Amino acid sequence: MKKLKFPIFILTIILFITCNIPPKKISVSGQAIDAVTCAPIPNAHLVLGNYHATGTGYSVDVLDETYTDANGNYQFEFKNASGSEFHIAGKANNYFDTDIYDNIIPEEKHVNNFNIHFTPIGFIKLTFNKSDSSYTNLEIGFTGNYNINYHLNIGGSNPNSSSVVLESKGGQYNSIDYRVYKYLNSSLIFTEIENRSFYCLAGDTSNYLLNY
Numbered sequence: 001m002k003k004l005k006f007p008i009f010i011l012t013i014i015l016f017i018t019c020n021i022p023p024k025k026i027s028v029s030g031q032a033i034d035a036v037t038c039a040p041i042p043n044a045h046l047v048l049g050n051y052h053a054t055g056t057g058y059s060v061d062v063l064d065e066t067y068t069d070a071n072g073n074y075q076f077e078f079k080n081a082s083g084s085e086f087h088i089a090g091k092a093n094n095y096f097d098t099d100i101y102d103n104i105i106p107e108e109k110h111v112n113n114f115n116i117h118f119t120p121i122g123f124i125k126l127t128f129n130k131s132d133s134s135y136t137n138l139e140i141g142f143t144g145n146y147n148i149n150y151h152l153n154i155g156g157s158n159p160n161s162s163s164v165v166l167e168s169k170g171g172q173y174n175s176i177d178y179r180v181y182k183y184l185n186s187s188l189i190f191t192e193i194e195n196r197s198f199y200c201l202a203g204d205t206s207n208y209l210l211n212y
Contacts, residue, residue: 025079028086031116032046032115036170036171039072043092044067045067049061049086060087063078064076074116095120122169124166125164127162127163127207128140128163129161135184137183140178143178145176174199176197
């Protein structure tokens with residue numbers, strides 16, 4: 001039995017040292033960037049989470065959070081955590097919320113660099129004008145990505161035109177689906193299915209007049 005004391009003693013020391021090794025610091029850094037202009041975004045709020053698979057899906061542990069500096073740069077530093085997939089969620093004024101999923105390299109001297117792209121918010125104002133006198137009423141119904149229960153009725157209280165403002169991706173073209181219903185008194189006489197692209201300014205409202 002005495003012969004076992006030395007190996008057990010050595011094993012105890014190894015386990016003690018292993019259990020007391022401080023977790024390595026992991027660094028994640030990069031820049032928040034406008035997806036259209038590539039300009040840096042200051043003061044964006046970023047939250048870093050670590051994903052864990054569960055029996056019913058995933059759980060997230062928040063590891064760190066920060067704000068980008070005047071040049072849009074950010075950096076997270078946190079202790080090594082179980083799992084390797086992480087999630088960065090970002091919020092910034094006048095931009096849609098964004099997030100990225102990727103893997104980190106848990107080495108003390110390795111810097112994980114990830115740029116985070118934010119899509120600017122803009123607005124499209126569509127004004128529909130009843131220019132054809134051969135029908136009495138015009139109804140517009142939005143579908144597809146803009147299925148937001150918008151129905152414009154032209155005639156009655158709005159005899160000439162009616163408008164709607166849609167939140168859109170700024171600095172680019174947005175595809176909008178809608179249907180135009182034309183009435184003669186109370187009878188539907190014609191239906192048009194429209195898919196049109198409208199350019200939307202970033203951080204502003206773009207106006208369009210459509211005649212039917």
